Amino acid sequence: MTRRYLNLLVELLRLSWRLHPAPTAGLLALRVAGVVTTPAMAYALGVAVDAIVRHDPRAAAAGAALAAGAFALGRYLAGLDHTLEAMLADRIGVLHIRRHVEEHLARIDGLDHLERTDLLDRVTVLRGAAWQLNHAPWQAVAAACHVLRLGLLLLLMATVTPWLLLLLVFAAVPLWFDQRGQRAVAAAETDTAEAYRLQRHLFNLATEPAGGKELRVSGAADDIARRQRQAWDEAVRGRFRARVRSAAWTLTGWTLFTAGFAAGLWLLVDRTARGEASAGDVVLAVTVAVSLRNTIQDTLFAVGEAVGGRTLLDPLVWLNDYAAATRVGGHATPPARLRTGITLDRVGFTYPGTVQPALDEVTCRLPAGSVVAVVGEYGSGKTTLVKLLTSLYRQQRGHIRVDGRDLADLDPAGWRARVSAAFQDFGRFHIRFGETIGVGDLAHLSDPDRLDHAVRAADAGALVDRLPDGLDTQLGRRFDGVELSEGQWQRTALARASMRTDPLLFVLDEPTASLDAPSEHEIFERYLARARDLAARTGAITMIVSHRFSTVAGADHILVLHRGRLVEQGTHEELLAAGGRYATLYGIQATAYAPMT
Ligand SMILES: Nc1ncnc2c1ncn2[C@@H]1O[C@H](COP(=O)(O)OP(=O)(O)OP(=O)(O)O)[C@@H](O)[C@H]1O
Incomplete structure (x- = not known):
């Protein structure tokens, strides 16, 4: 891992050199020049003072000028250094690395990386820290330069008297004290993180429209405000105590350094009085x-930052490997039209990170040109079945075949280009209304005939008429656009x-959950007609996932799922006659809705 990280740092520097040679060379030159400015200033000051003592004004002026020049150059270089590093971090980190991450994410097949929080966390870290990743190699360069500067400074001190090297200890120990204090603050932040998160959550709950509405109606707003205050006090108190402790550590450290420094001064003055050192040496x-203290601090900081970037290596390597692994897939083209249909043969699927199969031993045939309904209670595996059929996940057990050909042999992108799906957790794209529909088939994003056809299929004509700019209307309040209701988004x-x-x-997949009953009926009529039309043209299978049994009664074939298993299948009449699970659930729903109809 360390080797891989070092290689990555070198690779990032090379990338920087390739894409932006001038600023990269400039920054390297600045870092190297920064090695000598402070030692040169110290040396020149010593020379100047000795020259003054000798009454040699020319040498004194030269020494003073050199010291002033080195000092000014050091300041100037530091400013330029920050500007150049920030510029490179923006260009390489934000523009290049983040784009690399986003392209990878967009190309990754399947949903794993979007649905598993542990994977999502890695991606989030990586996206947010692209800047830091580019910061790491430059900090490694800085660390090397600081070490060189430290070496030069120590060498200069040793020329006066090797005893002064002891000052290194007095300069380093306070830093260790500082770190102790910082660790205490970090530990307090971790300890109070839960209280901090809680107060944020309560604050959001009370101020966001959705939660705020309920709290005001239930009269719980005051209680929430009190709890938020409590959690906030707890978090702040813990952090304040840790900061006070940290300040005490820092103070002790500085006192030690001051004592060491005073002893060093006394030693120097004593040696000068005895004629063993010059005023310039002092x-x-x-x-x-x-x-010395700043140089050690700079070195430790740079090493810490360079090593800290290593935590980003795991997500980056994971993303690269994951993206490469998901590119594995078949290359076959899907058939132009379905002849026999899709078969599932003992299909089983367990979500990564879970043990209970979401689908188990599912075997069925979905005939070409048919309307297939999938029913079952919450969590019975309906959406998972859809995800497998749309190639968003691949089953771990069994086979799915399209006209006899294994779905795994088909090019996933090619297959998805022949699939249309409306999911229950549909996307709300805050772009223009026409585009939010057009992305369903990118090749025809702005094709007016296609858009018109799609709008009519979803019975969304009245909605378009009510929008201020029709299909050109911007959606989403955040972008100064129109906000749609849940049903309108659906x-x-x-x-x-x-x-x-x-x-x-x-x-x-639950396409009408947010729509009212008349709209639902209307939509289903339309989609059944569309299903027949598609069946005639491409032998397409229309799959309807629903909780409402009344909607699925007209399907050609009904699959009943229960806890991931296919427990019944057949037509509505066959399933009612069988008197099993479907018949029972249908009976319950029919009774529940009876008084309303
Ligand atoms: N991304 C996921 N990671 C882990 N487990 C999941 C994931 N998605 C679904 N599950 C689990 O898999 C099982 C089947 O879920 P699925 O969404 O397929 O059910 P469903 O029948 O569509 O439910 P609903 O009617 O509520 O939409 C459930 O136990 C669910 O908790």
């Missing part, structure tokens, strides 16, 4: 001693799924 040693998802005109599989 000035040189004091200048070096003062900058209609956009339905229209989006209707953009493709030649799908082999058309999936409606």
Whole structure:
């Protein structure tokens, strides 16, 4: 891992050199020049003071000029250094690395990385820290330069007297004290993180429209405000105590350094009085001693930052490996039209990170041109079945075959190009209304005929008429656009799924959950007609996932799932006659809705 990280740092520097040679060379030159400015200043000051003592004004002026020049150059270089590093971090980190991450993410097949929080966390870290990743190699360069500067400073001190090297200890120990204090603050932040998160959560709950509405109606707003205050007090108190402790550590450290520094000064003055050192030596040693602490601190900081970047290596390597692994897939083209249909043969699937199979031993045949309904209670595996059929996940057990050919042999992108789907957790794209539908078939994003067809299929014509700029209306309040209701967003998802005109599989996963009953009925009538039309043209299978049994009664084939198993299948009449699970659940729903109809 360490070797891989070092290689990555070198690779990032090379990338920087390749893409932006001038600023990269400039920054390297600045870092190297920074090695000599402080030692040169200390040396020149010593020379100047000795020249003054000798009454040699020319040498004194030259020494003073050199010291002033080195000092000014050091300041100037530091400013330029920050600017150049920030610029490179922006260009390489944000523009290049983040783009690399986003491209990888967009290309990754399947949903694993979007649905598993442990994977999502890695991606989030990486996206947010692209800047830091580019910061790491430059900090490694800085660390090497600081070590060289430290070596030069120590060498200069040793020329006065090797005893002064003891100052290194007095400069380093306070830093260790500082770190102790910082660790205490970090530990307090971790300890109070829960209280901090809680107060944020309560604050959001009370101020966001959705939660705020309920709290005001239930009268719990005051209680929430009190709890938020409590949690906030707890978090702040813990952190304040840790900061006080940290300040005490820092103070002790500085006291130690001051004592060491005073002893060093006394030693120098004593040696000068005895004629073993010159006044210039005193000035040189004091200048070096003062900058010693900063140099050690800079070195430790740079090493810490360079090593800290290593935590980003795991997500980056994971993302690269993951993206490469998901590119494995078949290359075969899907058939132009379905002849026999899709078969599932003992299909089993367990979500990564879980033990209970979401689907187990599912075997069935979905005939070409049929309307297939999938029913079952919450969590019975309906959406998982859809995800497998749309190639968003691959089953671990069994086979799915399209016209006899294993789905795994088909090119996943090619297969998905022949699938249309409206999911229950549909996307709310805050772009223009026409585009939010058009992305259902990118090749025809702005094709007016396609858009018109899709809008009509989803019965969204009245909605478009009410929008201020029709299809050109910007959606989403955040972008100064129109906000749609839940049902209206669902209609956009339905229209989006209707953009493709030649799908082999058309999936409606709880497509009308947010719509009122008359709209639902109307929509289903339309989609059944569309299903027949698609069946005639491409032999497409239309799959409808629903909780409402009344909607699925008209399907050609009904699959009943229960806890991931296919417990019954057949037509509505066959399943009612069988008197099993479907018949019972249908009976319960029929009774529940009876008084309303
Ligand atoms: N991304 C996921 N990671 C882990 N487990 C999951 C994930 N998605 C679903 N599950 C689990 O898999 C099982 C089947 O879920 P699925 O969403 O397929 O059910 P469903 O029948 O569509 O439910 P609903 O009617 O509520 O949409 C459930 O136990 C669920 O908790």
